Amino acid sequence: MPLSIATWNINSVRLRLPLVERLILDRAPDIICLQETKCPDELFPVERFHALGYRHVEVHGQKGYHGVATISRLPIQAVERRRFCEIADSRHLSVRFEAGGRSILLHNFYVPAGGDEPDPEINPKFRHKLDFVSEMNAIRAENGEDDGAILVGDLNIAPLEHDVWSHKQLLKVVSHTPVETEGFETMRKAGGWVDLMRHNVSPEQKIYTWWSYRAADWAASDRGRRLDHIWSSQSLVAGFRDVDILRDARGWERPSDHVPVIARFDLG
DNA sequence: ATGGTGGGAGCCCCA
Numbered sequence: 595m596p597l598s599i600a601t602w603n604i605n606s607v608r609l610r611l612p613l614v615e616r617l618i619l620d621r622a623p624d625i626i627c628l629q630e631t632k633c634p635d636e637l638f639p640v641e642r643f644h645a646l647g648y649r650h651v652e653v654h655g656q657k658g659y660h661g662v663a664t665i666s667r668l669p670i671q672a673v674e675r676r677r678f679c680e681i682a683d684s685r686h687l688s689v690r691f692e693a694g695g696r697s698i699l700l701h702n703f704y705v706p707a708g709g710d711e712p713d714p715e716i717n718p719k720f721r722h723k724l725d726f727v728s729e730m731n732a733i734r735a736e737n738g739e740d741d742g743a744i745l746v747g748d749l750n751i752a753p754l755e756h757d758v759w760s761h762k763q764l765l766k767v768v769s770h771t772p773v774e775t776e777g778f779e780t781m782r783k784a785g786g787w788v789d790l791m792r793h794n795v796s797p798e799q800k801i802y803t804w805w806s807y808r809a810a811d812w813a814a815s816d817r818g819r820r821l822d823h824i825w826s827s828q829s830l831v832a833g834f835r836d837v838d839i840l841r842d843a844r845g846w847e848r849p850s851d852h853v854p855v856i857a858r859f860d861l862g
Numbered sequence: 863a864t865g866g867t868g869g870g871a872g873c874c875c876c877a
Contacts, residue, residue, distance in 0.1 A: 605877080606869055630877080632870065658870055659877095707877055719876090750877095807867040807877090851868080851877080 595694040597859040598623040601746035601822055603704070603804075603852035607631040607663065611639055613846055617854055618646050621840075624667050625691070629704040629748040631661035638663065654687040662687045662702045662747070673699065679725050694833070694861030696741035701733060703747030712771045720768060723750070727777050735786035735827035742830040745787060748852060749823045751778045754792070756800045757820035769819055787825035790857055791837050804852045805844055812844060824857045833861040 600623035604610050607628055614626070631638070631653070638653045648665045654675040655661035661684045664670065670689040678685060685704045690697060706726050709719030735743050753775045755761040764770040782789065791801060802818025809815050824837060835858040843853040 609869070630869090659875085709876090808865075810866080848868095 595861050597625075597693045597861055598856055599625045599627065599700070599744060599746065599824070599859075600854050600856045601627045601629070601702070601748075601824060602854040603629040603748040603822065603850060605630050605632070605850040605852070607633050607661075608637070608639065610848065610850060611642060613843070613848075613850070615642075615646065616846065617840070617843070618648075621838075621854075621856060623856055625670070625700065626665040627700070627702040627746050628663045628665065629661070629702070631655050631663050632658060633661055633663075652687060652689055654684045656682075656684045660684045660704055662704050664689050664700065664702050666691065668693065670700075678729050679722055681722070685726075690740065693859075696861060697739075698830070699737065699740040699743040701743070701745040701747070703730075703745065703749060705730075705748065705750045707750050708768045708774075710768060712766060712768045712773070723768075724773065724777060727751070727774070727781055731781050731784055733785055735788075735825070736829070742827045744827075744830065744857075745825040746823065746855075746857075748821055749778070750821050751775060752819040752821055753778050753782075754797055754820075756798060757802075759800070759802070759817040759819070764819075769821060782825065786827060788828060788831050790824045790826055790831075790834055791820070791839075791855065793831070793834065794836065801839065802841075803839055803855055807851050822852055822855050824855060826857075830859065830861070833859045835860055 650666040652672040676686040706723040708723035711717040714721040803822040805812040
C-alpha cells in the first residue's frame, strides 16, 4: 500500500490556501502536515480541505503565531497536543492512522526558531529552543503501542555541514551552531529516529528546504538551509521509498520561505 | 559592512 506524507511550513494557512491547493492538485499527498498556520482553530479552513477530499483535519493553532495542522485523506485520530517547556505555544500535534495493516503514530512539530543571538545566557528565545529540543528526547520512535512512528516538521535546525550553503559562515548563526546541531543529532539518535531525507543521499550533497525572504534573488544566490525534516522509526525504513523536495514551490506566487517535502512509503 | 523581506496584529511582535 503506497503512502505519502508531506510537511510544509506554510507561513499563514489562510493567506496561502491557494498554494496548499496547488500542492494537492500536483501531488495529492495522503497526509499533509502544516506548520506556522497562524490561525486560531475556529477560523481554520476545514471545509476547503473537506471539499478537496481531505475528510480528516486536526488542528492545534493559536492567534497570530505558530500553529500546526495535520490534514488527511486517511482516517486519523488526534492523539495528543503536547505542551513543551511549560509554555502554551501551539507547536506539536500527534495523530494515529493505519496503513498496510499497521498502526502508525505521526508527530507534527514546529520547533522554536530561537531568535538571532546564539547565547542562551542573554537570549531567552535561544534558551527556549535548546530546552525544547532537549524535551524532545521524550518522543521515542518505538513506543510499545504502535507498529511504527513518523516525525515531521519545521525543526529549525540544519544539522549537517551540507544542510547549509556555507558551513563555515553559519557556525555562529542560529540554526547551525554546534550546540544546536549536536543536541539535535543526539536527540534524534537517542529517540531511535532515522533521518529519511539523508537515508539515500550522500552527506556531501547539499539539501535545502528553506531560503530567506531577505535575498534579492533566492534562486541565484541559493543560500538555503535544510530546516524541515522527515524521520521514521527503524520499523518503517524497509517500506520507505523516497523523499521529494519541491524546490519550485519557493518560486510560486507569494511563496512561503519553506518548500514542501514529501516522503513516499510502500507498506506491504 | 549592514540590512535586507514577510505575516499578523494593531502603533511592534516574530520569523
